[in-house]
Amino acid sequence: MIHKLALTRRSALALAVCAATLAGFPSLVQAQEAGVLRVASPWEYTSNEPTDTGFLMTRMQIAETLVMVEPDGRLVGGIAESWSVSDDKLTWRFKIRPGVLFHDGTPVTTEAAAASLRRSLSGESMQQIPVDQLTTDGDTLVLKTKTPFSHLPAVLVDYASVVLAPASWGADGKVSKVIGTGPFRITAIDGKNVIELARFDGYWGEKPKVARARHTAIPNGDTRTNVAVAGDQDIIFTTVPSATPRIDAAGQMKVVNLTIPRLRVMAFNSGLPQFSDVRVRRAISMAIDRKGIASAVLRHPGSAATQLLPAALPDWHDATLSAYAFDVAGANALLDQAGWTRGADGVRTKDGVRLAATLLTISNRPELTVMGTAMQAQLKAIGMELNVEPGPSAAIPAAIQAGTMQMTMFARTYVNVPEVVATIIPDFTRERSTWGTLNWPGRARIKALSDEYVQSFDESRKASLRREMLKIIHEEMPVTAVSWFEHTVAVNKRVKGLVIDPFEMRYMLHKVTLD
């Protein structure tokens, strides 16, 4: 017993010495592996299914879709070299690019692409395509639709439709191993956090400059900030906006901003007595100091929204629309006019209904809660009581489905595919949308306009339909944008040549070089 204890003490002492040496060694951070591009983002690699984590596969450029989008918004060929549509606008022909190889060395055949696409078409993310038939014709993939569907190529950019090798699927019909065609191939996966990548030398297009890359998921925003301050990664996507000065000041990484078509929007339950009157919704919008919030909370005055979508999407941004106003007096007047009178506690009421609501926000986007509290204070000035409730993100669609949502604020991208109407349809044409309106009477008008838009191949007609839809949303405010998203990317000093894709489809890592 005594011997054993003495032994443990001795070995413990040895351990202590080791630990001390370890702690006293001041150059551990510099242990950057040469030639490895270290990328971090909040997103974990939870499963192999393209419907679940396909976005990571396209962003890290592991797998590719038939059609791709360039950072400037142009649709370009991916696995499909080119495409055409028949005169009756019902038959689409996609010519498969020759010489494309999967990461296991096998060539991409039309059959393989068709098989891959069939699986993704059955998933709900691409269910909006009115598919009639999918066949192959030599090197061409033929897709027939039941009705004309003008933005089909844009929908095929959806990450759920990445083309994987037939060997990717296991016996149970699930993806057991990701074998894509992208410029990077997976060499190892460590849990949900780390994906190790290597340059795919058989890539058909522009080959990456770096030989190896690694993606690390860092879900916690404060931790991402710390890593950026320490300069422990090469590129960190989606840093916390408010931490930008701190990261820049630390001098290891520099934060790059780019306004992207992702918004922080506020949505109302237009069926509630508080919000059924458009004047109330407008007054609330007028009471919100978007500039103040943008500069104080988001640290970027330019991200204050002036209408639904930013100018980065020229087609869907109407410069003729009057910008959202910030006018507290006007808002009060509007509410007076609508018959809402202030009570003893400063909160307005009408017919016994208090001008009050619970604002659901998402707790893993901390800035939303801060913005919510800022709005809470600002709405006090017009006699409205706001109760901010951060919760898990699924709480919002759940509340919309249950019809219990009163007000909500969330982040929403309008370019899941590079055609905004694909988001307008689920968000503005239903009684209970997925992310957006609830009980909004104007939905019938948007439905009619969007139906026509989808079937139209006439660009000028489409432009006027777009303007009309934007105008209705801008004036009726079933949702109102608070700020546009600044894509914040912290970039290490040693990184050169980074291009940021506003559509967040690809991280464009193939263009990056390391000093």
Add this chain to the structure above:
Amino acid sequence: MADPVLSVTNLTIRERNGHILVRDVTLAVPRGGVLTLIGETGSGKSLIAQAVFGLLPPGLEASGQIMLAGRPPIAAGDSRALSGLWREQIMLIPQEPSLALDPTMKIRRQMALAGLDDEAVDPALAAFDLPVHSVDLYPFALSGGMAQRVLVASALGVGAPIIVADEPTKGLDAERVTQAIATLRQLAAAGRSLLVITHDRHMAEALPGTLAIIREGVIVERGDSARVLAAPESDYGRTWLEADPRHWSRSARCCDMSDLALSAHGLAFGWPGAPLLFKGLDLHLPRRSILAISGASGGGKSTLADILLGLRRPLAGSVEWAGADIVADPSAIRRFRQRYQKLHQDPIQSFVPHLSLARQFTALESVKTGLSVARALPPLLERLKVKPDLMDRLPREISGGEAQRLALARILLLDPTVIIADEPTSRLDPVVQRETMALLRQLVDDAGLGLVLISHDRALLRSVADDEIQLDAFKT
């Protein structure tokens, strides 16, 4: 005292605040002889032993000199120099032997660490009547007496010529005391010089040599043991000697069986899964009499008391309170509750520790109709010789003797028929014990009570009781 092997000269022990605990004590242990130091609890006798070893508790200071034969004298405060004498010159047999043994180590190894090699262990054990296998036990498996003998055996293995035994009989029952005395005599016979510190008269009588009586830190009398015990010269020595129950005058037995305060018939009790503690037990307690119940410890004396008090149901038999069988009719317990009371072994613990005594007495008015503590208590206190100003204190601020008298006062306020006293004096010093017993006797005679007296001290019981029941006789 021509050749003292250990002499303590002018030893004074005081607290930091100057309060003197031991005053100017001078002692000498003759070579090969025995010096017995006897005194009550708190008389300072154990402090003297601790001072000899330089082991006084922190906060106490010693002055004076300690000298071993053939060595220069050492100042009593110099604990470092005194510790140099350990093992080689002097050895301690401590009180509470269980505390002196490492609880996590087997005896054999502890004896080995004391310097007894394996060959020496077995004879040492045999010499002290210890079973051979006991060395392979852990201390917790030893009885107090065995642990004591282990320590003595270890001490014998150590070559020190002087052995100090501090309260070697504390907590031992009569049989073990005899054993301990024999053990010490063995040590003396082996040529060691002994300083024995005790409160036990029997021990003092059994050991030859010199006897010193200490009281409140001062030696009041010393001399040849047999002489001092036969004819003490000091007043205190006399009082103390007379407090021995064996010297009390025996009470007359009375047996007026027509006026029973308590009776029991055919009582049996045992714990589940164990043999019965007693069965077929009958007892009769007339008013104005004392019934003694004796028996070995663990024999069920306290359990019997609980049954008689209605606190525990017997397995069989009846208990009659004023003619009502409380076993068959438990509602009778509530009716006569206050008439059947108990005097506890630990008097201080029988009071709520955080309330003043006055409040505890006043509270009785809520359970006894018509009782006015303000009126009834002062004459009672006078009769029990308790100073009324004690009432403002907390229980821990009074002595054990005072507490026992106050406990009695509390019972008497309830106007009882029977008092069951469970070892009521075992934690009191002999002089106080004698006073308390006399008081109880007087109360029984004056107030017409019945008293059940439970004790393991047969001498005490025989001297005060009118009738005696030996529980061992009812064992199954």
Add this chain to the structure above:
Amino acid sequence: MNRVVKRMRQFPKSIWALAALAGIAVLGPVLAPLDPTAQDLLRVMEAPSSQNWLGTDHVGRDILSRVLSGAPHSLGLAVLCVALASGTGLALGLAASNSGAFLRAVIMRSADLMLAFPGLLLALLLAGFLGGGIWPLLIGLNLALWPQYARMTEAVATGVLRQGHVEAARLAGFPERVILLRHVLPPVLRAILPLATLGVGQAIMSISALGFLGLGLKPPTPEWGAMINELLPFLSEGLIQMAAPCLMIFACVLSLTLAGRALAARMEAGSDG
């Protein structure tokens, strides 16, 4: 009167610090110079000034006012949690010590079981399920904390019930209710008090940890842990703002720990005498 003064002098300093903090907890919202939720987006992360003694936070709220108004939420809620937990533990512990072997076993074994589950995790589970707010904290911490009080109560009460004075009181005919109140409860409370004092400190830390994880009280409640969480991204520009809630947590837990130790030491000394 003199005796009162004398007794108050004997209190350790930590008790006085505690009293001061309790004062802040009660008076904090009144002492706060400004509205703790009033924002000024033009004056965010400003350094301390004559107007905002401790500066402003990321949406221009007054740090001093928030720290002061946060006291009832952090300290007050912690006290509530511990009061609830010790009350539950006390009741169950007394029930266990007063009842038969079966009920005692049920209560004490479930205490052992609950002790096996870490408190913060429990509150976190509940917060994850119930979506933050006061209830998960109260329920979670109560579930986690009651066993230690139940164990302590059971141990002390069982010890007291075996003592002579309880039997003497029963024999004198005092009803069980009086025995419980006069004989058992005071020593039990004395034993629980130091534990509860330390417990409040632990509860403050748990509440702030949940606030830090974003699962605590709802914004804009000026809870200290949530304040730290909010201010963390601004660490480099708002050291003082950040330090204020940190120091409040530290000061509270520190004085509670010291007070708990002093109480425990006092109890030990008291039981010796």
Add this chain to the structure above:
Amino acid sequence: MSVAKATNTMLRVILLRVGQALATAALLASLCFAFVHMLPGDLALRVAAARVGDERVTPETADRIRREEGLDRPLIVQYGQWMKSLARGDLGRSLLSGKPVVQELAYHGAFTLQLGLIGWLLSYLIALPLGVFAGFRPGGIVDRATDVLAVTLASLPTFLVGIGLVTLFALTLRWLPPAGFRTSAHMVLPAVTLALSLVAFSIPIIRNAVLEVRAAFFMTYARVKGLSPPAAFRHHGIRNAAIPVVTFAALQFAFVIDGFVVIETLFNYPGLGELLVKALIARDVPVIMGAGLVIGFSFAIVSLTADLLRLWLDPRALEAVRV
């Protein structure tokens, strides 16, 4: 007590404790199941959101998942199914990743175990010398300094300690990486954070244990019997002082788990705490139940180990065991 009897007692303790552990674990997992299903909100929608991402979740996705995972079956059937597969040692598959729960738990559990062991070891590396030294010189400078250290650390929430360490060593001095888990350098800060939170409570325990043993009369008596002070402590002190420390070290395990949740979040460390928090948000029922099972079971195993150690160190405990 004979050797055979002691072994027998040990065996009974082990059997009893393992039985208790299994019961505790199953009970905790069942409680988790009840909790998850008692809550308002659409479970399938939560799972769907976690799986395909918040922004792409649609009612259709939720319906598909409900069908695929059998979440539309009656609760009692789902629970029965789970208990049945549990009896076969199968914990099911995660609703989120589709991987077997056992695999998820093993992956994340290994990280937690690693961090926990290192942190725990480190804490005793710090606490043992300080505590023992303080116990040998009570009131001395080391004693007072460690007391201040322990009280200070005990008054700081784990997340503040973590933030402080990260700010100092990772962000200011740049000695260590601020987050991650890939290299041993990544382990230092989380392990130190954990260790410091543990040290706060173990130092006073060790100090008091040493102090108490040194004050015990058998230590004095050992010296009267002739042992030198160091020898007396070596022979009689260490084992006796270890008894309360061992008991406490096991109790600290609960605290270790608490600490993990915060530490893993702060350092982006893929341990069990992080897994559990994620699973809670996603309502990944099989993983929540599995984690409850593992945590309950491992706590019981730790107490069992502590019990056995105590039985080994303290023969009195063996006597006191009533199984």
